[in-house]
Amino acid sequence: MCLAVPHRVVKIMDENRALVSTGGVELEVRTDLIEDLQVGDVVLVHAGFVIEKYNEDEGKELESLWEEVMQFASGR
Amino acid sequence: MGRLSLGHGSGGRLTNDLIKEIASTFARGSGMLEFEDCALLPGGWGVTIDGFTVSPLSFPGGDIGKLAICGSVNDLAVRGVRPLWLAMSLLAEEGLDEEELLVYMRSAASVCAELGVQLVAGDTKVLPRGEADRLYITTCAMGKNEAISPWGIKEVSPGDAIIVSGPVGRHGAVIASLRYDIKLRELESDCAPLWPLIEPLTRLRDVHAARDCTRGGLGTVLCEWAEGANVGIEIDEEAIPADGDVSAVSDILGFDPLYLACEGTAVFAVASERAETVLETLCSHPIGRSAAVIGKATDAHPGLVGLRTAAGGMRVVDMQGGELLPRIC
Amino acid sequence: MPQVGDLRAKMSSLLEALDKWLCRPITVMEVCGTHTVSIFRSGIRTMLPEGVRLLSGPGCPVCVTDQAEVDAMVRLAKRPGVVLATYGDMVRVPGSCGSLAEARASGAEVAVVSSAIQALALAGSIQDKEIVFAGIGFETTAPATAVLLREARSKNVKNLSVLSLHKLVPPVLRLLASDPMLNIDGFLLPGHVSTIIGTAPYAFLAEEYGKACAVAGFEPLDIMSGIVEIARQICEGRPAVRRLYGRVVRHEGNVKAQELLEEVFRPASVRWRGIGLVEASGLVLADDYSDFDAYSRFGITLEEVSPPAGCRCGDVLAGRITPPECPLFGRSCTPQFPVGPCMVSSEGSCSAYYRYSSKGVSPWGA
Numbered sequence: 001m002c003l004a005v006p007h008r009v010v011k012i013m014d015e016n017r018a019l020v021s022t023g024g025v026e027l028e029v030r031t032d033l034i035e036d037l038q039v040g041d042v043v044l045v046h047a048g049f050v051i052e053k054y055n056e057d058e059g060k061e062l063e064s065l066w067e068e069v070m071q072f073a074s075g076r
Numbered sequence: 077m078g079r080l081s082l083g084h085g086s087g088g089r090l091t092n093d094l095i096k097e098i099a100s101t102f103a104r105g106s107g108m109l110e111f112e113d114c115a116l117l118p119g120g121w122g123v124t125i126d127g128f129t130v131s132p133l134s135f136p137g138g139d140i141g142k143l144a145i146c147g148s149v150n151d152l153a154v155r156g157v158r159p160l161w162l163a164m165s166l167l168a169e170e171g172l173d174e175e176e177l178l179v180y181m182r183s184a185a186s187v188c189a190e191l192g193v194q195l196v197a198g199d200t201k202v203l204p205r206g207e208a209d210r211l212y213i214t215t216c217a218m219g220k221n222e223a224i225s226p227w228g229i230k231e232v233s234p235g236d237a238i239i240v241s242g243p244v245g246r247h248g249a250v251i252a253s254l255r256y257d258i259k260l261r262e263l264e265s266d267c268a269p270l271w272p273l274i275e276p277l278t279r280l281r282d283v284h285a286a287r288d289c290t291r292g293g294l295g296t297v298l299c300e301w302a303e304g305a306n307v308g309i310e311i312d313e314e315a316i317p318a319d320g321d322v323s324a325v326s327d328i329l330g331f332d333p334l335y336l337a338c339e340g341t342a343v344f345a346v347a348s349e350r351a352e353t354v355l356e357t358l359c360s361h362p363i364g365r366s367a368a369v370i371g372k373a374t375d376a377h378p379g380l381v382g383l384r385t386a387a388g389g390m391r392v393v394d395m396q397g398g399e400l401l402p403r404i405c
Numbered sequence: 406m407p408q409v410g411d412l413r414a415k416m417s418s419l420l421e422a423l424d425k426w427l428c429r430p431i432t433v434m435e436v437c438g439t440h441t442v443s444i445f446r447s448g449i450r451t452m453l454p455e456g457v458r459l460l461s462g463p464g465c466p467v468c469v470t471d472q473a474e475v476d477a478m479v480r481l482a483k484r485p486g487v488v489l490a491t492y493g494d495m496v497r498v499p500g501s502c503g504s505l506a507e508a509r510a511s512g513a514e515v516a517v518v519s520s521a522i523q524a525l526a527l528a529g530s531i532q533d534k535e536i537v538f539a540g541i542g543f544e545t546t547a548p549a550t551a552v553l554l555r556e557a558r559s560k561n562v563k564n565l566s567v568l569s570l571h572k573l574v575p576p577v578l579r580l581l582a583s584d585p586m587l588n589i590d591g592f593l594l595p596g597h598v599s600t601i602i603g604t605a606p607y608a609f610l611a612e613e614y615g616k617a618c619a620v621a622g623f624e625p626l627d628i629m630s631g632i633v634e635i636a637r638q639i640c641e642g643r644p645a646v647r648r649l650y651g652r653v654v655r656h657e658g659n660v661k662a663q664e665l666l667e668e669v670f671r672p673a674s675v676r677w678r679g680i681g682l683v684e685a686s687g688l689v690l691a692d693d694y695s696d697f698d699a700y701s702r703f704g705i706t707l708e709e710v711s712p713p714a715g716c717r718c719g720d721v722l723a724g725r726i727t728p729p730e731c732p733l734f735g736r737s738c739t740p741q742f743p744v745g746p747c748m749v750s751s752e753g754s755c756s757a758y759y760r761y762s763s764k765g766v767s768p769w770g771a
Contacts, residue, residue, distance in 0.1 A: 005327045
């Protein structure tokens with residue numbers, strides 16, 4: 001129910017708008033739902049709003065599942 | 077039967093059903109109409125007609141004038157017909173700037189000059205303000221069939237290689253971006269005349285069919301081939317030439333690039349032993365640089381188009397269902 | 406996050422792991438409509454072993470919009486002087502007297518927006534009309550409507566109102582988890598709803614109902630990882646809510662968005678198509694924002710409306726039947742001529758089965 005796409009923040013336009021891009025495509029989005037946005041942040045955009053920032057460090061649980069999966073795969 | 081909806085004009089199943097309904101009212105008088113991009117007439121002539129209502133009238137990569145010529149001459153080209161003559165009808169809204177109209181006409185004339193196509197007949201009407209959306213153009217293109225063997229849906233055969241001439245969905249993605257306020261840095265419509273790309277293929281045997289993937293996109297064309305020729309088609313998602321910006325726009329709006337319109341990209345069905353030659357020929361032309369074999373026709377599952385996904389699974393490709401609408405879900 | 410380098414190889418590794426951890430046949434409900442579509446589009450169904458049964462759940466906000474709500478939207482759109490602004494998803498949903506698309510064909514003004522805030526711009530540029538924004542979607546989308554309302558109020562916009570059709574996910578999950586007929590072993594939980602609400606609201610699924618849960622993203626690798634995790638939890642007898650989408654889901658969720666929702670909306674019991682009234686599962690405008698409430702501005706009450714005869718969307722949404730088991734599927738109900746929203750919604754189960762698995766009889770399974 002939630003089509004959302006990662007984008008990189010290219011420009012902070014004002015307190016509730018930013019310009020984000022994926023490759024050669026740029027979009028103006030609302031930033032009302034997020035704090036402390038910086039240029040260069042990778043964000044998740046849904047229906048014209050930034051709903052969260054990407055944080056690779058928080059992916060620990062998926063990483064640990066993968067470690068086990070890869071161990072299992074290489075053990076075969 | 078009810079009122080016409082935008083879905084009836086968007087090139088998928090609803091459009092096809094409507095066309096069949098309309099065609100059947102003429103069937104008795106003029107013989108069964110073929111559902112091909114252009115009609116082949118006795119004496120080796122080809123003719124086609126197409127209406128252009130693009131909004132906005134100007135877009136990265138072209139304008140309605142360029143589109144109006146390319147759209148029709150491409151419908152000829154994909155049946156191996158060299159475009160020679162053009163008739164054009166303009167329906168303009170009161171208040172349209174005359175200089176603007178001439179800009180579009182110069183674009184159209186430029187394509188004609190490039191191809192050696194002559195404008196031989198035309199008509200212009202001006203409608204009261206509010207009764208037309210600025211400008212509609214209809215073009216009727218005519219030419220000479222030069223394909224040494226017949227090109228058409230019925231020729232598509234099991235074993236044929238399916239080849240696409242370039243990244244799909246560029247025109248549709250550009251128009252959608254303009255409509256929904258997405259800024260593009262580089263992406264342009266692929267709007268271009270296909271005859272220069274296709275002409276060398278008319279001299280080859282074993283080219284079975286070609287189509288330009290306009291409304292409804294590549295997905296719809298493949299479904300029409302599968303159903304019209306009663307063959308199965310299998311394609312590989314990884315093999316389809318893709319443009320990163322088209323993917324980005326599609327992701328944002330929830331579209332599938334398979335169904336986004338192209339205006340200068342063609343798909344071919346050729347006998348498998350001919351595939352390499354066709355590919356080399358296409359790749360040697362600037363607009364065919366990224367041409368690729370994307371799959372094959374098969375005698376398994378006739379009427380169905382299957383796609384091997386990037387993840388390694390299989391799914392069916394159906395015809396575009398109706399109006400393409402952006403989604404948030 | 407696994408690098409996508411060789412996707413097919415990675416998917417194979419996950420399938421091997423699934424093979425190892427599938428101790429018995431399991432039924433997994435993937436709640437979110439976007440998961441349903443991703444699963445079909447990626448062909449995952451054709452790759453899963455026999456013992457994994459995937460049920461689609463009611464996470465398609467369009468599909469669960471009650472018939473009465475659709476009718477209210479269509480009636481509003483037909484009112485002279487009203488422009489109904491909506492996400493594209495709702496335009497073709499059939500109501501008792503036609504869809505918004507059909508209303509538009511007869512002259513109603515329907516504006517398709519890709520962001521709620523565009524409704525504000527519309528109100529500014531069409532001053533002599535009333536703009537009504539239809540707010541559909543779950544917790545992922547409701548905050549955008551909340552921003553629209555807050556800004557409309559701060560700018561004192563008079564010709565804008567909101568018809569809130571927003572619904573909440575955890576309450577309906579409780580209903581499904583407690584349904585003995587459904588026999589769900591695990592839930593693939595919606596990644597983007599979780600971005601807003603975090604993982605705590607799902608804890609009851611594991612703690613009270615013993616369901617194995619994974620909050621997953623939407624790429625094929627994410628989804629397959631979620632299914633593997635669920636199988637493993639079941640095999641090892643340790644149901645939990647595992648956050649496999651940490652790259653955008655914090656345990657606490659998006660607190661700012663949650664606070665905004667609390668300011669602008671309040672929960673209410675609303676009707677979900679085919680499921681009925683679910684307690685505290687919808688969002689209505691809070692008293693402070695009641696002047697923007699389209700229900701009161703236009704005197705709209707929602708009566709109980711029966712869905713079209715034979716329509717079994719409700720059973721599909723609740724996972725009781727699969728789309729091919731509905732007698733209308735592929736016959737009188739197709740994407741071109743849909744009877745119910747499950748067929749017209751881009752995320753509806755029926756639409757997905759029809760389009761991606763050839764009306765449920767795909768030669769490749771699924």
